[in-house]
Amino acid sequence: MPANKPIHAIDFLDAAETPAAPPVCVVFGNESFLKRKVVARIRQAVLGPGEGEFSLATFDGDNAALSDVLRELATLAMFGGGRRLVLVEEADAFVGRYRAELEEYVAHPRTTGVLVLEVGSWQATTRLYKAVAALGLQVECTAPPPARLTRWLIASAQNDHRARLSAPVAEQLVEMVGPDLGLLDQELAKLALSAGPDGEITAELVSRMVGAWRAKTAWDMLDAALDGRTADALLQFDRLVLAGEYPVAVLAQISSSLRRLAAATRLVLAAEASGRRISLRAALEQAGVKGFFLAKAERQLRRLGRHRAQRLYHWLLETDLGLKGDSQAQPRELLERLLVRISIPAPTVPNKA
Numbered sequence: 001m002p003a004n005k006p007i008h009a010i011d012f013l014d015a016a017e018t019p020a021a022p023p024v025c026v027v028f029g030n031e032s033f034l035k036r037k038v039v040a041r042i043r044q045a046v047l048g049p050g051e052g053e054f055s056l057a058t059f060d061g062d063n064a065a066l067s068d069v070l071r072e073l074a075t076l077a078m079f080g081g082g083r084r085l086v087l088v089e090e091a092d093a094f095v096g097r098y099r100a101e102l103e104e105y106v107a108h109p110r111t112t113g114v115l116v117l118e119v120g121s122w123q124a125t126t127r128l129y130k131a132v133a134a135l136g137l138q139v140e141c142t143a144p145p146p147a148r149l150t151r152w153l154i155a156s157a158q159n160d161h162r163a164r165l166s167a168p169v170a171e172q173l174v175e176m177v178g179p180d181l182g183l184l185d186q187e188l189a190k191l192a193l194s195a196g197p198d199g200e201i202t203a204e205l206v207s208r209m210v211g212a213w214r215a216k217t218a219w220d221m222l223d224a225a226l227d228g229r230t231a232d233a234l235l236q237f238d239r240l241v242l243a244g245e246y247p248v249a250v251l252a253q254i255s256s257s258l259r260r261l262a263a264a265t266r267l268v269l270a271a272e273a274s275g276r277r278i279s280l281r282a283a284l285e286q287a288g289v290k291g292f293f294l295a296k297a298e299r300q301l302r303r304l305g306r307h308r309a310q311r312l313y314h315w316l317l318e319t320d321l322g323l324k325g326d327s328q329a330q331p332r333e334l335l336e337r338l339l340v341r342i343s344i345p346a347p348t349v350p351n352k353a
Helices: 009-014 032-047 050-055 068-073 091-099 099-107 127-135 146-161 167-177 181-194 205-207 212-226 231-243 247-271 281-288 291-310 312-326 333-341
Strands: 022-030 056-060 085-089 114-119 137-140
Touching: 009 032, 009 137, 009 146, 009 231, 022 127, 032 085, 032 114, 056 068, 068 085, 068 099, 068 114, 091 099, 091 114, 099 127, 099 247, 127 137, 137 247, 146 167, 146 181, 167 181, 167 247, 167 333, 212 231, 212 247, 212 291, 212 333, 231 247, 231 333, 247 281, 247 291, 247 312, 247 333, 281 291, 291 312, 291 333, 312 333
Parallel strands: 022 114, 022 137, 056 085, 085 114
Antiparallel strands: none
16 A cells, blocks of 8 residues: 655645544644644544543553553443544653554554554654554644745634734734744734724734734844843843743744844855955845844844854754754753854864964
């Protein structure tokens, strides 16, 4: 049987009809909001309305035993429908412990129940992945690319909140909040309640209501780091975290400014390599820095220095991947490391005679 590629959560949720659930479903990725939505859709497909909740069993993946999970799959509830739904949450450790047994179960399910594994990492090179691809369902829960995220916001505003949202305003909302879909959905719900009689969410409404002080604090934090005021930058970041801001949202707010500084640096280096000269101000203009920010950006780039400015793209990528699960460090630690890197020059090592 040909392998089925994973379906993205947005495609899965946008399907007009609730799809039939196979015996084994894997919901994977780092976007918890989409995971909750996907699991709810699978639950609806398996259990239906009414007393179907009696046929649901949930396990913690760190402590679950496979024998208990299989027993629940084979047990019919006294009330509710005939199929059983068993969900193993945060099942990475569970999958690691019982990989061989799960491969056998996926190939030959012994019950009519549906097993849902909710995991963070799901490697395409494993036999278990290939077994589920052949006979089960795999749903990828990751943040969509920016263009698709904007379309999702527009559709969600209309379908879930009965509000109207234009593409430019949706882009503004993503820039202010970041790519976290759960936070975006919360802000969208608040905006829809405050929209006018026609239900239109305007740019002015977004600017007024969506974390205006948080956005200002993020810019102040970045300015402090680029000016070398390390303690002030870390204090501003601490205020954001205590207010409930997610590090991934903070990174989204500051990364565009840092990318422009990195782009300007590359323009200067490319000009020098070809025997030309270009001023920092001209390079910053070409990198997209607005006129009223040019003087400040030029001062910050000069203080940052050539060596660190060349590293900006690498540091941003490293932080972004770390926040998406590619690092054992805590999200807060990753952002603090980035702030310190752009705030404090690396110590120079004296040459030994």
